[in-house]
Amino acid sequence: MSTSIFLLWLVSIPLTTHAAINVNQPQGFLLNCGGNEKIQQDSLTYGPDDRFIKTGNKSEIKQEGLVPLLSSVRHFPADAEEKFCYNFPVNKGKKLIIKTIYYYGGFDGGTEPPIFDQIIDGTKWNINTSADYADGLSSYYEVIMVAQNKVLSICLARNEHTTSDPFISAIEVLYLDDSLYNTTDFGKYALVTLARHSFGSHDKLTFPDDKYNRHWDPLVDDNPVVTSQASVTPTTFWNMPPEKVFENSVTASRGKSLVVNWPNFPLPKTYYYLALYFQDNRTPSLYSWRVFDVLVNGVKFFSNLNVTTSGVTVYSTTWPLEGETKITLVPANTSPVGPVIAAGELFQLLPLAGRTLTRDVSVMTDLRKSFNKKPQDWHGDPCLPKDKSWSGVTCSSGTNTRIISLNLTNAGISGALPPSISKLTALSHLWLGSNELTGQIPDLSSLQNLETLHLENNQLEGSIPESLGKLPKLREVFLQNNRLKGSVPGSLRNKNGINLKVSPGNEVSS
Numbered sequence: 001m002s003t004s005i006f007l008l009w010l011v012s013i014p015l016t017t018h019a020a021i022n023v024n025q026p027q028g029f030l031l032n033c034g035g036n037e038k039i040q041q042d043s044l045t046y047g048p049d050d051r052f053i054k055t056g057n058k059s060e061i062k063q064e065g066l067v068p069l070l071s072s073v074r075h076f077p078a079d080a081e082e083k084f085c086y087n088f089p090v091n092k093g094k095k096l097i098i099k100t101i102y103y104y105g106g107f108d109g110g111t112e113p114p115i116f117d118q119i120i121d122g123t124k125w126n127i128n129t130s131a132d133y134a135d136g137l138s139s140y141y142e143v144i145m146v147a148q149n150k151v152l153s154i155c156l157a158r159n160e161h162t163t164s165d166p167f168i169s170a171i172e173v174l175y176l177d178d179s180l181y182n183t184t185d186f187g188k189y190a191l192v193t194l195a196r197h198s199f200g201s202h203d204k205l206t207f208p209d210d211k212y213n214r215h216w217d218p219l220v221d222d223n224p225v226v227t228s229q230a231s232v233t234p235t236t237f238w239n240m241p242p243e244k245v246f247e248n249s250v251t252a253s254r255g256k257s258l259v260v261n262w263p264n265f266p267l268p269k270t271y272y273y274l275a276l277y278f279q280d281n282r283t284p285s286l287y288s289w290r291v292f293d294v295l296v297n298g299v300k301f302f303s304n305l306n307v308t309t310s311g312v313t314v315y316s317t318t319w320p321l322e323g324e325t326k327i328t329l330v331p332a333n334t335s336p337v338g339p340v341i342a343a344g345e346l347f348q349l350l351p352l353a354g355r356t357l358t359r360d361v362s363v364m365t366d367l368r369k370s371f372n373k374k375p376q377d378w379h380g381d382p383c384l385p386k387d388k389s390w391s392g393v394t395c396s397s398g399t400n401t402r403i404i405s406l407n408l409t410n411a412g413i414s415g416a417l418p419p420s421i422s423k424l425t426a427l428s429h430l431w432l433g434s435n436e437l438t439g440q441i442p443d444l445s446s447l448q449n450l451e452t453l454h455l456e457n458n459q460l461e462g463s464i465p466e467s468l469g470k471l472p473k474l475r476e477v478f479l480q481n482n483r484l485k486g487s488v489p490g491s492l493r494n495k496n497g498i499n500l501k502v503s504p505g506n507e508v509s510s
Contacts, residue, residue, distance in 0.1 A: 025044065025045060026044075026174045026175075026207065026211060026212060026213060027174065027175045028096070028172070028173045028174035028175050029052070029088055029171070029172070029173040029174075030044055030045065030046040030047065030170075030171075030172055030174075031046060031047060031048070031049040031052065031086075031170060031171040031172075032046040032047060032048060032049065032068070032069065032072065032170060033049045033072065033073060033074040033168045033169055033170055033171060034049070034056075034058040034059060034060075034072035034073045034074035034075070034168075034169070035048050035049070035058075035068075035071075035072040036048055036058070036072075039068040039069065040068070041067060041068060041069040042206070042207070043207060043208050044207055044213065046068075046069060046170060049074060049086065049171070052086045052087060052088060053074070053084070053085065053086045053087070055076065055084050055376075055379075056074045056075060056076045056084055057074070057075055057076070057077060057165075058072060058073075058074055059072065059073050059074075059075060059107040059108070059167075060072050060107075061073065061103070061105035061106075061107055063105055066103075066105070069101070069169065069170050070101075070103040070105070070138055070169050070170075072169070073103070073104075073105070073107050073167040073168060073169050074167065074168055075107065075108065075165040075166065075167040075168075076156060076165055076166050076167070077165050078158070078165070079376065082157060082158075082377040082388050082391075083119060083155040083156065083157035083377060083379060083380055083388050084155060084156050084157070084166065084379065085119075085153045085154065085155035085379035085380035086153065086154045086155070086171060087151050087152070087153050087379075087380075088151065088152045088153075088154070088173050089150065089151060090147040090149075090150065090151065090152045090173070091147060091150075091175075092147050092148070092149055092150050092358075093146060093147060094146065094147050094175055094178075095144065095145075095146050095147075095175065095176040095177075095178060095180060095181075095186070096144070096145060096146070096147055096152070096173055096174065096175060096176065097142065097143075097144050097172070097174050097175075097176050097212055097213075097214070098120060098142070098143050098144075098145065098152075098154070098171075098172065098173050098174075099140055099141070099142045099170075099171070099172040099213075100118060100140060100141050100154065100168060100170075100171055101138060101139070101140040101168070101169045101170040101171070101172075102127065102129045102138060102139045102140065102167065102168060102169055103129075103133075103138035103139070103169045104129060104133050104167065107167065108164055108165060110164060112130055112133070113129045113130055113133050113167075114162050114163055114164040114165065114166060114167070115127065115128045115130070115159070115161040115162060115163075116156055116157060116158055116159060116161075116162045116166035117156070117157040117158070117159050117388075118141065118154070118155070118156060118157075119153070119154075119155040119156075119157055119380060119381075119384075119385060119388065120143060120145070120152070120153070120154050120155075120190075121145070121147075121148060121149070121152060121153055121352075121355065121381060121384075122153075122352075122353045122354070122355060122356065122380070122381040122383070122384025122385055123190065123350065123352050123353045123384070123385070124157075124353065124385045124388075125141075125192075125350070126159070127141070127156075127166075138169070141192070142192070142193040142214075142215075143190050143191065143192050143193070143350070144176065144180075144181055144184075144190060144191040144193070144347070145186060145190035145191070145352075146186035146187075148355045148358070149355075149358050149361055151361075151365070152173065153379070153380035153381060154171060154173075155379065155380040155388075156168060157388055172213065174212055174213060176212055177240065179238045179239075179240070180212075180238065180239050180240060181238075181239060181273065181347075182238060183315075183317045184273060184317055184349075185317075187352075188351065188352060189349045189350060189351060189352060190349075190350045190352060191273055191347035191348070191349065191350070192347060192348045192350045193345075193346075193347055194263060194267075194272075194346045194347060194348055195217075195262065195263035195344070195345070195346040196214060196215060196216050196217065196343075196344070196345045196346070197216065197217050197218070197219040197262065197263075197343060197344055198216045198217070198218055198219065198244075198245045198248070198342070198343045199219050199221075199248070199249060199250045199260065199262075199341055199342055199343055199344070200219070200220060200223075200225035200226070200248035200249050200250045200342075201216075201218040201219070201220070201245075201247070201248045202218050202220060203218055204216065204217055204218060205242055205244050205245060209242045209243075209244045210241075210242040211240075211242075212240075214242075216241075216242065216245055216343065219262065221250065221260065221261070223250035223251065223252065223258060223259075223260065224250065224251050224252070224253075225248055225249070225250055225251075226248070226249055226250075226251050226281040226340065227247060227248055227281060228246050228247050228248070228249065228279060228281045228309075228342075229281060229282055229283040229284075229309075230279075230280075230281075230282075230283065230284050230288075230309040230310075231243060231246075232246050232279055232309075232310060232311040233310075236310070236311075237277070237311070237313050238313070239275060239313065239315075239345070241277055241313075241343060245277060245342055245343040246277070246279045246311055246342045246343070248342070249278075249279065249281055249340045249341060249342040250340070250341060251281070251337075251338055251339065251340040251341075252329070252331075252338040252339055253338050254331070254335070254336070254337050254338050255331060255338065256331070256338055257328055257329060257330045257331065257339070258292075258328070258329040258338060258339045258340070258341065259326060259327070259328050259329075260326070260327045260329075260341060261324065261325070261326055261327075262325060262327060262344060263325060263346060266323045266324055267321045267322060267323065267325060268322070269320070269321075269322035269323075270320070270321070270322075270348065270349070271318045271319065271320055271321075271349050272316075272318075272319050272320075272321050272346055272347060272348055272349065273315070273316070273317050273318075273319070273345075273346070273347040273348075273349060274296070274301075274315060274316050274319045274321075274344070274345070274346055274347075275313055275314075275315035275344065275345045275346075276294065276301075276313065276314050276315070276327070276341060276343075276344050277311065277312075277313045277341070277342045277343040277344065278305070278307040278311065278312050278313070278314075278340060278341055278342055279307065279308075279309060279310075279311035279312075279340070279342050280307050280308050280309045280337075280340065281309075281340060282309065282337075283309075284309040287336060288308060288309045289306055289307065289308045289336075290306075290307050290331070290335045290336065290337050290338070290339060290340065291304055291305065291306050291307070291331070291332040291334065291335045292304075292305055292307075292329045292330055292331045292332060292335060292339040293305070293329070293330045293332075294314060294327070294328075294329055295327070295328040295329075295330065296319065296321075296325065296326075296327055296328075297321070297325060297326055298326075298328070301314065301316065301319075302314040304332065307339075307340065311342075318349065327341070327344075329341060353384050353385055354384065354398065354399040354400065354401055355381075355384070355399075355400070355401065356381050356382055356383040356384060356395065356401045356402070356403070357400055357401065357402055357426075359423050360382070360383075360401075360402055360403045360423075360424060360426070361381065361382060362420070362423075363403075363418075363420045363421060363423050363424050364378075364382045364390070364393070364403065366418045366420045366421075367418065367421065369418075370415045370416055370417070370418045371413045371414070371415040372413065372414040372415045373411075373412045373413050373414055374413055375390065375391035375392060375408070375411065377390060377391050378390050378391070382395070382403060383395035383401045383403065384401060391408075391411075392406055392407045392408040392411065393405070393406060394406075394407070394429075396426065402426035403424055403426060403427060404426050404427060404428050404429075404449075405427070405428055405429040405430075405431075406424070406427065406429070406430050406431065406432070407429065407431040408431070408432050408435065409431050409432070409433045409434055409435075409454065410433070410434040410435070411435060412435065412436075413432070413435045413436065413437070414435065414436035414437065414438070415437065415438070416437065416438055416439030416440075417432075417437060417439065417441065417442050418442070419442045419443065421442060421444070422442060422443055422444050422445065422446040422447060423446065424447065425446055425447060425448065425449065426449055427447050427449060427450055428449050428450060428451045428452075428473075429450075429451060429452045430447075430450060430452070430453050430454070430455075431452070431453075431454040432454065432455055432458070433454040433455060433456040433457050433458070433478060434456070434457040434458075435457070435458055436458065436459060437455070437458040437459060437460055438458075438459045438460065438461070439460065439461065439462075440460065440461060440462035440463075441455065441460055441462065441464065441465055441479075441484075442465075443465055443467055444465060444467055444468060444471070445465075445467035445470060445471070447471060448471065448472060448473070449473055450471050450473060450474055451473050451474060451475055451476070452474075452475065452476040452477075453468070453474065453476070453477045453478070454476075454478045455478065455479055455482070456478040456479060456480045456481055456482070456501065457480070457481045457482075458481075458482050459482065459483055460479075460482040460483060460484060461482070461483045461484065461485075462484065462485070462486075463484065463485060463486035463487075464479065464484060464486065464487075464488055464489060464492065464502070464508065465489070466489040466491060466492075468489065468491075468492045469489050469490070469491025469492035469493075469494075469495055470491055474495070474498070475497055475498060475499060476498070476499040476500075477492065477498065477499070477500050477501070478501045479500075479501065479502045479506065479508075480501045480502060480503055480504060480505050480506065481504065481505030481506075482505060482506055483505075483506065483507075484502070484506040484507070484508050485506070485507045485508065486507075486508060486509075487508060487509045487510070488500070488502055488508060488509070488510050493510060
């Protein structure tokens with residue numbers, strides 16, 4: 001399956017803002033990246049991003065008439081870090097709509113924005129806003145996914161094409177109701193928004209008309225436009241389209257087929273989530289219905305669709321598309337009026353990169369909190385994407401990724417080993433020698449796959465745990481030059497084939 005991702009772009013950079021409307025904010029996070037204070041963008045309030053990231057620099061974009069949301073960026077100069085990550089506390093298992101917004105604005109004195117990678121919970125794709133910026137536009141990516149852990153990471157990373165600082169203007173992380181797009185296998189896929197249009201409309205719909213701040217762009221073609229005479233109830237639709245989406249529709253006269261060429265760009269050959277929305281626009285009555293077939297590129301998508309004033313949606317979670325797309329509505333012979341369509345949504349299925357076992361991520365978070373002078377690139381998922389794993393961390397292959405080796409020899413770290421390190425149960429090699437670790441060696445009895453343990457040349461105290469001698473695969477233990485006391489457990493000293501070093505530097509008897 002192709003995983004090339006299209007950019008969903010804003011129609012234009014607005015030069016003025018509308019007056020703020022006092023409405024309830026959507027649940028989640030709205031960040032003004034690089035900004036120092038809260039800003040109002042239409043009816044939404046975006047706050048500074050400092051609580052969610054500890055790296056990067058801030059820059060102001062000074063351009064007359066630029067909306068507040070695009071007037072600052074956070075950017076990330078070249079240094080030892082592989083990726084630069086925002087971390088959001090989220091409810092595991094809940095559905096999220098995530099939007100990242102970019103406007104270069106020449107913040108670094110250049111003329112062309114850099115190319116870089118965006119990584120959300122380990123799944124990566126390329127960010128290239130050059131074409132939009134050349135046309136005077138900002139750019140955004142939107143993805144719908146389920147939170148796999150209690151912390152969601154959104155990271156930017158350099159790649160082989162990056163020539164200047166990666167940057168970001170704004171981030172939205174908002175919760176969706178469980179019913180939305182609920183037939184998607186979110187354990188394997190995310191949905192990347194490619195197109196979302198209100199047919200026959202001249203105005204863009206956003207929040208508060210859409211309570212999740214989904215952007216419904218207007219689409220007007222050569223088809224006749226009709227205005228609805230009845231309201232719909234969004235909650236009766238799984239995907240909860242805003243009521244205003246149904247105010248206008250495009251149609252054809254009685255007995256004629258309706259053709260809509262949408263979206264207006266060619267698609268790569270892969271699978272898509274496609275949802276189409278319909279409503280009979282006439283005044284409700286016994287005769288306010290119409291029946292037609294729905295075809296996509298000549299293939300039957302839905303047969304004998306009965307559209308009433310209450311509205312209806314049809315969708316496919318894995319519909320194959322390639323190249324230009326044509327939607328054709330063919331009326332039934334008995335239909336009193338021609339076919340009609342109000343709106344459509346199109347998403348590309350993005351295969352997830354897999355995920356690191358939640359327990360392993362939690363342990364590495366504990367380690368990051370416990371260690372001082374930790375590696376600078378310890379942000380985001382420890383293992384994913386594979387070319388951006390944390391320094392010193394080696395992970396397994398496959399869908400459910402595990403941490404199998406941790407090597408921070410002579411890395412300059414200090415602090416204590418948290419007891420939770422024993423939960424890295426796939427760990428084969430733990431090498432933390434020649435650092436400034438203090439405290440005691442925790443119980444490692446759960447590390448049944450551990451083969452080598454290097455903790456030499458630190459400042460560890462206490463006794464050598466009895467449990468080390470009971471690890472079935474352990475064959476090498478280096479503990480010299482610490483402050484350990486007591487005696488070497490017999491189970492470890494007498495272990496067959498063990499390469500054990502406890503001296504010099506310890507008050508340990510054999």
